[in-house]
Amino acid sequence: MLGDFAAMRQSIFDGAPESAASLAKQALVAGVPPLEAIDQGFAPGMADVGEQYAQHNMFLPDMLASAEAMKAAMSVLEPELKRHGEQRATAGTVVLGTTKGDIHEIGKTLVGTLLTANGFKVHDLGVDVASEEFAAKARELKADIVGVSALLTTTMRGQKAVVEALERAGLRSSVKVIVGGAPVTRRWAEEIGADGYAKDAVSAVTLVKDLLEHRFALDSR
Ligand code: B12
Numbered sequence: 001m002l003g004d005f006a007a008m009r010q011s012i013f014d015g016a017p018e019s020a021a022s023l024a025k026q027a028l029v030a031g032v033p034p035l036e037a038i039d040q041g042f043a044p045g046m047a048d049v050g051e052q053y054a055q056h057n058m059f060l061p062d063m064l065a066s067a068e069a070m071k072a073a074m075s076v077l078e079p080e081l082k083r084h085g086e087q088r089a090t091a092g093t094v095v096l097g098t099t100k101g102d103i104h105e106i107g108k109t110l111v112g113t114l115l116t117a118n119g120f121k122v123h124d125l126g127v128d129v130a131s132e133e134f135a136a137k138a139r140e141l142k143a144d145i146v147g148v149s150a151l152l153t154t155t156m157r158g159q160k161a162v163v164e165a166l167e168r169a170g171l172r173s174s175v176k177v178i179v180g181g182a183p184v185t186r187r188w189a190e191e192i193g194a195d196g197y198a199k200d201a202v203s204a205v206t207l208v209k210d211l212l213e214h215r216f217a218l219d220s221r
Contacts, residue, residue, distance in 0.1 A: 005041040008073070012045025015065025017072035024076035034077040035202070038110065042073045046106065050182070070106050078109075081117045090121045092144040092212050095137045097125030098181075099158025104151035107181060107201070111147060114201040115208060120145075131158065131165035138166065138175050145208055148194075150181040159184070160192040176211045180204060 004023065011020040020042065027037040049066040052058040096112050098104055105127045112122045123141055125133060138146050146166065150156045159179045166172045176195040179188070189197035196211055198204035 005037075005044075008037060008041025009045040009048065012042050012066050012069050012073070013048050015062060015069050017069045020069040020073040021076050024073040028076070028080060034080045035114075037077060038074075039202075042070055046070055067106060074106070074109065074113075078113050081113050083117075091119040092208070093121045093123070093141050094145040094147055094208065095123050095125065095134060095141060095143040096147040096149070097129035097134060098127040098149045098151070099155045100128060100130050100161070101158065102150055102152055102155035103127045104149070104181070107151070108147075108149035110201045111149070111180065111198075111204045114205050118205050118209075120208065131161035134162045135165040135169040135171060138171055139169060143175055144212055145176050145178060147178045147180070147204070147208075150179070150184060153183050156181070156183060156188065159188075159194065163193050178204065178207055178211070 004026075008020070008023050008027070011023055023041070024037060027041070028034065046066060049058060049063055053060075053063050094112075094115055096108060096115075098108050108127070109124065112124045116122050123137060123143070125137060134146055134148065137143070146162060148159045148162045150159055159177075163172070163177055166175055166177065177193075178196040178198065179192070179194045180198050180200075184197060186197045189195075196207045198207045
């Protein structure tokens with residue numbers, strides 16, 4: 001069936017990687033845009049899992065199985081998403097990672113994939129990344145943007161630590177910091193002195209474009 005979003009959602013909820021990967025392949029063959037398969041099929045499955053976990057109807061092993069299923073689907077869809085960006089000139093360099101103590105990687109990786117698809121050069125530091133590591137990589141690559149993901153209320157503070165590490169490294173004026181992750185809000189971003197917040201990967205791309213356009217406009221005055 002063309003874009004069986006309900007089955008995609010269910011495959012994540014069930015923690016079934018084979019079925020998730022095969023539904024992702026079928027979607028591509030049927031001409032479903034990969035982002036649509038993620039947004040309408042697979043990602044809502046992750047949200048269901050989060051809700052059930054919060055209500056104690058699902059437990060950590062279930063959440064882990066669902067994450068594996070999500071990764072299986074993403075490994076089919078990501079190359080398709082990225083392909084568009086590779087032919088383009090680099091629109092800017094982004095250093096990306098998840099804060100210290102936090103191992104949630106799916107959302108951060110999706111943000112990186114969509115930025116790559118839009119012509120940005122993305123260096124993904126992975127998960128559980130120390131604030132100094134963000135600063136060191138930003139210096140090394142002369143990054144335009146540093147993106148920091150946090151999925152836990154306890155690791156959100158790590159985003160503030162990255163802003164501070166960039167300040168200490170004397171890089172704060174040349175690098176824009178963006179933050180995101182389920183518990184993160186625009187208000188939190190303002191509070192910690194970040195330059196921007198985006199609620200999902202699509203708006204992260206718009207945010208990065210806006211921040212860089214604004215900067216180049218100021219630079220050329
Ligand atoms: C999958 C999952 C896991 C997996 C992660 C596997 C992996 N490889 O990533 C595992 C099982 C390991 C896990 C572990 C834990 N988890 Co967990 N997990 C989730 C779950 C169900 C889904 C997260 C996800 O992948 N979502 C799908 C992606 C696509 O969405 P996303 O991450 O939100 O990302 C999007 C946006 O937020 C945004 N974004 C994300 N990052 C960034 C960065 C930037 C710069 C920008 C601009 C935007 C942006 O764009 C993304 C794409 O659209 C959430 C529930 C939820 N609703 O979030 C709980 C959840 C985050 N986990 C939770 C908890 C409690 C834990 C544990 C502490 C459980 C435990 N007792 O051990 C551990 C912590 C481990 C650790 N130290 O990090 C809680 C957090 C509660 C809180 N407020 O602090 C949640 C909310 C579940 C719940 N309802 O209770 N988890």
